[in-house]
Amino acid sequence: MDQPIDGGATAVARAHSNIALVKYWGKRDAALNTPAVGSISVTLDALYTDTRVTFTPGLVADELWLAGCRIEATRISHVLDLVRGHAASMGLSVAGLNAIVTSTNNFPTGAGLASSASGFAALAVAASGAAGLTLADRELSILARHGSGSAARSIFGGFAEMHAGTAADGSDAYAEELLDRAGWPLAVVVAITEHGEKSINSTIGMNESKASSPFYQAWLDSADDDLNEMRSAIRDRDFARLGQLSEYNCLKLHALMLTTRPALIYWNAATVAAMHAVAGLRAQGVPAYFTIDAGPQVKVLCLPGDAAAVQRAMVLVPGVLEARISALGPAACRLE
Numbered sequence: 001m002d003q004p005i006d007g008g009a010t011a012v013a014r015a016h017s018n019i020a021l022v023k024y025w026g027k028r029d030a031a032l033n034t035p036a037v038g039s040i041s042v043t044l045d046a047l048y049t050d051t052r053v054t055f056t057p058g059l060v061a062d063e064l065w066l067a068g069c070r071i072e073a074t075r076i077s078h079v080l081d082l083v084r085g086h087a088a089s090m091g092l093s094v095a096g097l098n099a100i101v102t103s104t105n106n107f108p109t110g111a112g113l114a115s116s117a118s119g120f121a122a123l124a125v126a127a128s129g130a131a132g133l134t135l136a137d138r139e140l141s142i143l144a145r146h147g148s149g150s151a152a153r154s155i156f157g158g159f160a161e162m163h164a165g166t167a168a169d170g171s172d173a174y175a176e177e178l179l180d181r182a183g184w185p186l187a188v189v190v191a192i193t194e195h196g197e198k199s200i201n202s203t204i205g206m207n208e209s210k211a212s213s214p215f216y217q218a219w220l221d222s223a224d225d226d227l228n229e230m231r232s233a234i235r236d237r238d239f240a241r242l243g244q245l246s247e248y249n250c251l252k253l254h255a256l257m258l259t260t261r262p263a264l265i266y267w268n269a270a271t272v273a274a275m276h277a278v279a280g281l282r283a284q285g286v287p288a289y290f291t292i293d294a295g296p297q298v299k300v301l302c303l304p305g306d307a308a309a310v311q312r313a314m315v316l317v318p319g320v321l322e323a324r325i326s327a328l329g330p331a332a333c334r335l336e
Contacts, residue, residue, distance in 0.1 A: 008015045009094065010054040011129030015121035015154045016334035017107065017114040019188065019291060019299045020336040021246045022226045023253045024149055024162060024218065026206050032170035033146050036210075037223035039162045040178065040230045041153045042301075043107035044188055046109045046326030050335065051122035053080075053130040055097040066109065076101055079123055079147045087131045095130045098244050101127075107324075110197035112266065112295010113190070114154070120147030121154035121332045128333050140332070157181050157330040159234055161227070164178065181328035184237050187307040189288075190324045191298040191314040193270035202294045205257065205264045212261040219256050241287025243301050250291040256295070270319025274298040277317050281310060 018041040026036030062080055064073040080099055088095035101123065109115045124144040129137045135143065137155055144151035152174055153160040158181035165173030210216055226249050233241040257264035270290065278300055279292045288302045288310050302310045309323045314323035 009056070009130060010052065011126045012023060012050065012052045012335040013066075013122045013125035013129065013332060014050050015047050015118045015125065015151075015336050016043045016045060016329035017118040018043045018051075018150065018153045018329075019114065019293065020150065020153075020162065021113070021242065022109070022223075022230045022249050023177055023331075024293075025253055025256065026210050026216065027149070027163060027203075028122065028173075031169065031171070033149055034170045034173040035149045035162060035164045036220060038164045038227050039150070039153070040234075041150070041160050041162070041229060042186065042188065043154060043160065043181070043329035043331075044118070044190070044326040045181075047113060047118065047190070047252055048329070049105050049118035049122045051101060051103040051119065053123065053126040054100045058125050059098040059100065061296055062098045063100045063188060065100070067104055073101070073281050075147055076123060078142060079120065080127055081212060082143060082146060083127045083133065086128075086133055087315060090133070092132050095109060095240075099127070099130070104260055108195045109190065111192075111194060112198050112297045112314070113192075114246060114293065116148040116202075117150035117154045119162050120151035121146045124151070125332045127304040137173050137331075138176070138260050141176070142170070145170075145173060157334050158183065161231070173328035177233055177254045177331075178231065181330065186232070186239070187302050187304045187305055187310075187330055188309045188326045188328075189300040189307060189314055190326060191270075191274050191300065191317065191320045192322050192324070193268055193298065193319055195321065196263045198295045200264055200294075205260070207296060208262075208264070209260040213256050213259045215256045215259050219252065221275045222252070239287060239303065243287065246291045246301060247289050248260065248329060254292065264294070267292070268296045268319065269297055271296045273317045274300075274314060274320060277313050281313055
């Protein structure tokens with residue numbers, strides 16, 4: 001900690017990316033960033049964001065530095081404003097200060113690997129810590145949600161569920177841990193097919209799907225069934241059921257994207273080839289299942305003992321640039 005002000009002017013946090021097994025797409029309230037449907041995810045140990053927040057006297061505006069480059073700070077300022085408002089209610093002097101935020105990812109940013117999830121979860125933990133606030137996990141999850149809907153889940157390790165909620169103020173739209181990572185150790189092989197940012201931002205894509213896809217209402221109507229089935233698969237430690245439902249929910253989401261006008265086509269040739277390779281692994285007796293978010297990257301769920309074989313299969317797919325093995329990850333935390 002550096003130069004503490006009412007509990008600390010600076011704090012550093014780490015949060016891990018997550019991948020949704022039952023996915024979130026669409027917003028119930030854009031201003032509050034509440035999701036239209038609930039979601040269930042696993043947190044990834046191998047992909048993470050480190051973020052430092054320093055509230056600085058005399059700074060005229062918030063600054064965001066990502067991987068050494070200064071970028072637009074509007075989204076992080078929204079989260080910081082919530083922190084400053086809370087600090088003001090407690091009489092903490094950071095309430096009137098702008099902040100310098102420096103952040104680094106150990107994986108490609110904006111490429112369909114949930115960097116916004118890990119980034120805003122890390123921001124929520126670091127900013128509240130630097131302000132001298134002590135927030136419960138639910139409060140941190142709600143705070144992170146204001147930056148990115150999926151960030152609410154990255155506050156937690158292992159398996160997490162995000163509740164869509166119904167309250168007008170968004171107070172019941174938060175995530176919670178379903179099962180810690182030790183409760184059911186699984187592995188995920190992340191097949192990266194592009195390092196660049198995806199062509200269409202997820203928020204823009206969600207709005208376009210809501211406005212134009214004939215499948216959007218069916219997506220909303222079927223969400224609870226998928227959530228109930230996934231909770232049951234996790235409770236029973238039924239890997240085949242979990243994997244089959246993950247693939248089904250993933251393909252249902254991409255059907256929604258493909259029927260959006262204009263179509264949201266996030267896949268590339270390597271994405272499709274990797275999907276076929278996963279089916280080939282199953283035909284050879286290796287239980288493995290894919291899921292794909294809004295991007296071209298393929299995440300393969302498998303048992304820890306099969307992870308090396310799955311990785312070997314993925315790196316042989318034409319167009320796959322690298323394949324990382326990840327265990328399930330821990331909750332977001334302060335780094336001292």
